[in-house]
Amino acid sequence: MTLSHSAAYDLMNRKLTSIFSLSDKEKQAIQSLPIQLTPFRTDQDIVRVGERPSRSFLLAEGFTCVYKLTSEGRRQIVAFHVPGDMPDLHSLHLKVMDTSMATVTPCTIGFIAHEALHDLCGRYPRIAAALWRETLVDASIFREWMTGIGRRESYSRMAHLLCEFFTRLDAVGLTQDHGFTLPITQVELADAIGVSTVHVNRVLQELRADGLIQTVGAQVNIPDWERLKEAADFDPLYLHLRQDAPACL
Amino acid sequence: MTLSHSAAYDLMNRKLTSIFSLSDKEKQAIQSLPIQLTPFRTDQDIVRVGERPSRSFLLAEGFTCVYKLTSEGRRQIVAFHVPGDMPDLHSLHLKVMDTSMATVTPCTIGFIAHEALHDLCGRYPRIAAALWRETLVDASIFREWMTGIGRRESYSRMAHLLCEFFTRLDAVGLTQDHGFTLPITQVELADAIGVSTVHVNRVLQELRADGLIQTVGAQVNIPDWERLKEAADFDPLYLHLRQDAPACL
DNA sequence: CGGATCGTTGAGTTGTATCAAGACGGGTGG
DNA sequence: CCACCCGTCTTGATACAACTCAACGATCCG
Numbered sequence: 001m002t003l004s005h006s007a008a009y010d011l012m013n014r015k016l017t018s019i020f021s022l023s024d025k026e027k028q029a030i031q032s033l034p035i036q037l038t039p040f041r042t043d044q045d046i047v048r049v050g051e052r053p054s055r056s057f058l059l060a061e062g063f064t065c066v067y068k069l070t071s072e073g074r075r076q077i078v079a080f081h082v083p084g085d086m087p088d089l090h091s092l093h094l095k096v097m098d099t100s101m102a103t104v105t106p107c108t109i110g111f112i113a114h115e116a117l118h119d120l121c122g123r124y125p126r127i128a129a130a131l132w133r134e135t136l137v138d139a140s141i142f143r144e145w146m147t148g149i150g151r152r153e154s155y156s157r158m159a160h161l162l163c164e165f166f167t168r169l170d171a172v173g174l175t176q177d178h179g180f181t182l183p184i185t186q187v188e189l190a191d192a193i194g195v196s197t198v199h200v201n202r203v204l205q206e207l208r209a210d211g212l213i214q215t216v217g218a219q220v221n222i223p224d225w226e227r228l229k230e231a232a233d234f235d236p237l238y239l240h241l242r243q244d245a246p247a248c249l
Numbered sequence: 250m251t252l253s254h255s256a257a258y259d260l261m262n263r264k265l266t267s268i269f270s271l272s273d274k275e276k277q278a279i280q281s282l283p284i285q286l287t288p289f290r291t292d293q294d295i296v297r298v299g300e301r302p303s304r305s306f307l308l309a310e311g312f313t314c315v316y317k318l319t320s321e322g323r324r325q326i327v328a329f330h331v332p333g334d335m336p337d338l339h340s341l342h343l344k345v346m347d348t349s350m351a352t353v354t355p356c357t358i359g360f361i362a363h364e365a366l367h368d369l370c371g372r373y374p375r376i377a378a379a380l381w382r383e384t385l386v387d388a389s390i391f392r393e394w395m396t397g398i399g400r401r402e403s404y405s406r407m408a409h410l411l412c413e414f415f416t417r418l419d420a421v422g423l424t425q426d427h428g429f430t431l432p433i434t435q436v437e438l439a440d441a442i443g444v445s446t447v448h449v450n451r452v453l454q455e456l457r458a459d460g461l462i463q464t465v466g467a468q469v470n471i472p473d474w475e476r477l478k479e480a481a482d483f484d485p486l487y488l489h490l491r492q493d494a495p496a497c498l
Numbered sequence: 499c500g501g502a503t504c505g506t507t508g509a510g511t512t513g514t515a516t517c518a519a520g521a522c523g524g525g526t527g528g
Numbered sequence: 529c530c531a532c533c534c535g536t537c538t539t540g541a542t543a544c545a546a547c548t549c550a551a552c553g554a555t556c557c558g
Contacts, residue, residue, distance in 0.1 A: 140343065
């Protein structure tokens with residue numbers, strides 16, 4: 001929780017300029033956004049369904065998830081977010097939250113007033129486009145997850161989620177050479193891929209037995225990226241990362 | 250296929266002004282967009298995964314779907330679109346298509362060049378916001394479907410899809426008092442809710458037996474909206490329709 | 499009338515859920 | 529510093545939702 005404001009702006013600028021090259025003036029406009037850094041503990045709600053937030057947020061440190069509950073109390077996690085993401089941008093134009101968002105690890109969250117973002121978008125159409133694009137990538141990930149939940153078996157879905165984490169964390173420099181830290185419980189993995197926790201446990205064991213992953217605590221190693229990718233039916237196209245970025249490893 | 254250009258503009262204007270009230274100048278800017286109306290037959294692809302389209306489209310007549318295929322050839326339909334929708338707006342900022350889109354009935358489609366839309370968005374931030382919002386509503390629907398596929402049983406999912414169709418068609422005036430025409434095969438319903446066609450058939454029979462729907466050909470009647478809604482766990486919030494719009498019936 | 503598409507039905511199979519219980523591990527308080 | 533506790537992970541046994549395969553009926557249309 002020792003993150004500085006300038007580091008947060010760096011994250012945001014790096015993200016937004018990863019596709020659109022912004023001018024110095026546009027970058028300065030971003031740097032001068034008022035941003036309110038706030039620490040969160042694990043398993044805290046950041047926004048809840050039904051609320052009408054007046055600010056969005058940048059995830060500066062930690063992992064968060066977006067989830068919905070059915071009337072029977074079952075939870076579906078529809079997205080995870082990693083440092084550098086702005087999970088809540090849709091609240092800029094959709095008044096009422098249709099999901100809740102929560103931390104899954106301790107986090108540092110930078111809140112930015114909608115007013116400031118609207119103002120920025122009005123003055124700099126290219127920044128508006130970059131933010132819009134962020135929300136479109138989120139939507140693309142929803143489509144991919146839906147395809148997995150609807151049409152792939154759980155083994156493949158689990159492998160797919162691990163591929164996605166590795167790729168997204170790699171894009172923000174949070175991987176080691178063939179591995180990454182995944183501080184997410186099996187309960188959360190279950191809610192994300194739409195199976196029971198018992199089954200997540202068994203699928204993970206299968207993946208380990210098949211030599212597709214190795215785990216030590218929260219550390220996940222991928223000894224053979226190509227084989228995991230194949231098991232997962234993973235094609236990183238849907239993440240819409242910049243073209244020059246290596247599809248990792 | 251006798252739709253006029255002015256009718257297509259009307260659709261677009263009605264949609265975009267349903268939330269944001271646009272000025273006359275903004276409306277005129279929309280009217281003067283070059284739009285190319287094209288007829289499509291059933292089961293034709295409009296855009297395919299991997300393509301880099303240079304135009305988006307307005308669905309003027311008919312129903313379309315957005316789908317993905319797994320490497321094993323299984324199909325997941327991740328969205329349906331109804332007249333008035335602009336299903337392809339995300340291609341404005343995501344260069345490569347990560348899904349394919351196809352007609353499920355005969356359709357009239359109005360193509361609009363990206364260039365013209367980018368120009369419009371640059372000059373009229375409120376129109377940009379309205380288009381952005383369209384894509385956010387799509388994303389919200391993805392989240393709701395994912396929750397259904399992951400955490401609701403098939404009976405409930407089928408009911409939910411019917412509720413959604415009724416509500417969305419009602420919003421564009423395409424319902425009769427307690428019913429609507431659903432020209433979608435059981436194969437397509439199966440690919441949308443992530444089950445087999447055999448199972449779709451059985452679930453529909455259950456819904457009929459329970460008195461939640463009545464069907465005559467492609468016509469679906471809903472004798473008791475409240476009961477269907479309850480079976481579906483349906484809350485129209487996620488559609489983000491304008492507040493004054495009645496939650497139908 | 500034949501062919502194609504779509505809907506329906508039955509029988510056997512399988513992936514995944516549920517329930518229940520035990521093992522592990524890290525933190526807290528006595 | 530140990531005992532306890534709670535959350536997490538693991539394992540086994542049983543149950544069920546949904547799948548697959550296969551065949552048959554109903555339309556529609558050229």
